[in-house]
Amino acid sequence: PCFALLLGAVMLFMRTVFKRPVDRDQYFNAIGVSIMTLAFVAVTIAVTLPFICAPNPNGTSSMSSDPGIVCWRGEHVGIAAFGVIGILVYPVGIASCAAWATAQYPKRISTGGGMTLVRRYR
Incomplete structure (x- = not known):
């Protein structure tokens, strides 16, 4: 909401000071691009988390986001499968x-x- 208000104020400023026409389509396009970019990055990071593994002292590796899950063993295989589906989708x-x-x-x-x-x- 704060970003939308700030963007609206900037566009109103451009309209009044610079006499540049700004319409509703431009406003919603700017908001949509910003929100979708943030969402895209966040979801992409989330679906790739199962593949980020850190080495353990005993020679195995575990997920960086959840060190209790050993990579490519047990429940991690299912999590990685959902990660692959998430990446494809x-x-x-x-x-x-x-x-x-x-x-x-x-x-x-x-x-x-x-x-x-x-x-x-x-």
Whole structure:
């Protein structure tokens, strides 16, 4: 909420002082990009945590986030499986959607309603 208010104040400042037109689409786009970037980084870190293992003095390794779990033994295998699924769904899935949108961009622009897409999601 504080970020949204600060961003709104900056955009209002730009509108009044610099006489630069700022509309609602630009405001929501800026907020959405910021929030989604933070969420993307946080979730990506969370799904990769099962694969970050630290060595133990006895020669085994354990998860850095939970030293009580020995890597690649017992319950860690299940946790790692969920980590693989999370990586495929989230970081790889988001990158795939971005690649698809990039590939579709020329076709969308050439249609009559393409400018709405450009204006809203630039």
